[in-house]
Amino acid sequence: xxxxxxxxxxxxxxxxxxxxxxLETVLVEKGYVDPKALDLLxxxxxxxxxxxxxxxxxxxxxxxPDYKSRLxxxxxxxxxxxxxxxxxxxxxxxxENTDAVHNLVVCxxxxxxxxxxxxxxxxxxKSAPYRSRAVLDPRSVLAEFGVSLPANKQIKVWxxxxxxxxxxxxxxxxxxxxxxxxQLSRLVTRDSMIGTGLARSxxxxx
Amino acid sequence: MNGAQDLGGMMGFGxxxxxxxxxxxxxxxxxxxFALTLAMAAPGGWNIDQSRAARESLHPAQYLAKSYYEIxxxxxxKLMAERGLVAPAEIDAGKALEPAKxxxxxLTAARVERVLARGGPTERVATAPQxxxxxxxxxxxxxxxxxxxxxxxxxxxxxxxxxxxxGVHVLPDANAAGAGEKPQWLYxxxxxxxxxxxxxxxxxxxxxxxxxxxxxxxx
Numbered sequence: 001x002x003x004x005x006x007x008x009x010x011x012x013x014x015x016x017x018x019x020x021x022x023l024e025t026v027l028v029e030k031g032y033v034d035p036k037a038l039d040l041l042x043x044x045x046x047x048x049x050x051x052x053x054x055x056x057x058x059x060x061x062x063x064x065p066d067y068k069s070r071l072x073x074x075x076x077x078x079x080x081x082x083x084x085x086x087x088x089x090x091x092x093x094x095x096e097n098t099d100a101v102h103n104l105v106v107c108x109x110x111x112x113x114x115x116x117x118x119x120x121x122x123x124x125x126k127s128a129p130y131r132s133r134a135v136l137d138p139r140s141v142l143a144e145f146g147v148s149l150p151a152n153k154q155i156k157v158w159x160x161x162x163x164x165x166x167x168x169x170x171x172x173x174x175x176x177x178x179x180x181x182x183q184l185s186r187l188v189t190r191d192s193m194i195g196t197g198l199a200r201s202x203x204x205x206x
Numbered sequence: 207m208n209g210a211q212d213l214g215g216m217m218g219f220g221x222x223x224x225x226x227x228x229x230x231x232x233x234x235x236x237x238x239x240f241a242l243t244l245a246m247a248a249p250g251g252w253n254i255d256q257s258r259a260a261r262e263s264l265h266p267a268q269y270l271a272k273s274y275y276e277i278x279x280x281x282x283x284k285l286m287a288e289r290g291l292v293a294p295a296e297i298d299a300g301k302a303l304e305p306a307k308x309x310x311x312x313l314t315a316a317r318v319e320r321v322l323a324r325g326g327p328t329e330r331v332a333t334a335p336q337x338x339x340x341x342x343x344x345x346x347x348x349x350x351x352x353x354x355x356x357x358x359x360x361x362x363x364x365x366x367x368x369x370x371x372x373g374v375h376v377l378p379d380a381n382a383a384g385a386g387e388k389p390q391w392l393y394x395x396x397x398x399x400x401x402x403x404x405x406x407x408x409x410x411x412x413x414x415x416x417x418x419x420x421x422x423x424x425x
Contacts, residue, residue: 020235020279022300024242026292030306032249036315038241044322046230046237087325091372108214108358110258111274120240123232124224126274132216135360135413136403144222155411159214161356162392162416163328164372191224 045120053084054117054167055188058199059181061094062172072096075167079117089116089165096169097195101154104142104195105166106134112160114167118190125194135159145196168195176202207259208350208359210266215360215403236275243278249309252285254326255382259354260284328376330389337419338393342368345425346395346417354382357421361413364401365425369414370394377418391419 027033057079061068071078075092079085092114095103107113108131113121124130133141138155142148149155158166170192176184179202186205191197231237247257261281262269269277286292289307296303313321338344346361356378372392380388399411 016239016276016279017233017235019297020238020242022297023279023283023292024238025300026296026302027242027246029302030292032291032306032309032312033242033245034312034314037245037313037318038238040315040318041241041244041322042231042237044318045240050230085325086323087321090325090327091329091375093370108360109211109356110261120230122224122228123274124222127219127222128213128216128270129219129222131213132219133222135214136217137408138411139408141222145224152410155408156396157411157413158394159358159413159415161358162372162375162378162418163326164392164394164416196224 050119051190054193055185056082058188059185061169062184063181084116086116089114091164093164094167094169097171102149103168104138104157107160114165117167168193170199173199173201209262210269211262212359214358239275239279243282245313248311248313251310253381255378259382329373332374336391338368340368343425344422347423355379361415364397366395366397368393369396393417
């Protein structure tokens with residue numbers, strides 16, 4: 001979709017820039033929208049809510065077994081303990097990766113994604129290549145992200161077809177046993193919480 | 207509706223291309239389109255299922271050719287036009303040509319934080335007994351509704367196992383049609399990849415979908 005149409009990207013951009021500007025003008029003129037509310041919505045998702053939230057959840061689960069068991073039992077309330085609640089995260093489920101199981105999350109029908117912990121989804125997550133193939137051939141999709149798993153590892157794909165939102169709890173990498181929660185959170189990537197990546201190794205960040 | 211949004215299992219789109227250090231938005235119009243779409247739900251009075259249905263009703267060729275936020279803008283324009291809030295000619299003109307309609311509410315800056323924090327929970331109080339249990343074998347019904355549905359084509363007719371019970375949730379099929387919430391029990395059903403895609407599929411892979419009770423029958 002988007003990223004595959006570079007040849008006409010420029011004209012799209014111009015047309016869309018004009019169209020959306022006109023749309024906003026009409027909506028403000030009619031009193032349907034408050035431009036300050038629009039600015040606040042953008043600022044919220046561009047600067048405040050993002051994968052750093054989810055990274056805190058994962059790091060806490062790695063370091064605190066009680067928290068981890070609460071997270072796996074009732075993710076919505078465990079995540080709410082850290083203050084991450086609301087739109088597109090109303091009904092959360094956490095999926096634990098282990099040495100036997102790898103979880104991968106997709107939304108084949110649209111773009112469902114756990115906003116309070118991961119922010120807005122990247123373009124590839126919303127794109128036709130990912131949505132079409134994550135369910136059909138997850139191993140080849142993972143390979144495109146540089147993730148190769150042992151052939152006997154189970155791959156569980158979760159298609160977000162309802163309002164349940166999924167957060168993958170990646171495996172804790174070795175070599176960071178003495179790290180604290182804040183340090184561990186730097187090992188947690190966005191992709192590792194979708195399942196298209198693994199957590200970083202300590203040598204990658206130190 | 208068997209529209210272009212139902213992408214699971216299609217081929218020919220090429221590899222997944224991830225952009226390193228991807229920004230949240232790629233152009234200023236995407237920022238505004240995102241915010242306008244969120245903000246218009248209050249005055250527009252539509253629900254999330256109606257928003258999805260509007261996007262899915264695009265001609266398949268258009269749906270597949272448009273970028274993500276282009277689809278959002280097209281869906282928003284359709285919802286507004288259907289309700290007489292904004293006519294396409296007004297957007298073409300870049301100014302209001304008709305008087306504003308009375309709307310139920312407007313999302314003011316002061317309300318943004320509260321509205322986002324509240325979100326849109328879909329769980330409701332059960333009014334019917336739960337008919338399926340974890341471990342039950344079920345078949346996804348072979349249905350092809352003309353309206354909005356959240357049962358993807360690739361599971362229809364296939365047998366899986368109930369793995370989770372999520373309580374009772376608003377039924378998108380009814381909610382999108384403006385027929386009320388008609389809440390139903392919601393389950394996660396796991397299908398072996400080989401059940402869905404045949405014997406050449408990965409023997410260690412499975413795919414789970416969340417499915418309302420009326421999408422399922424005992425197997």
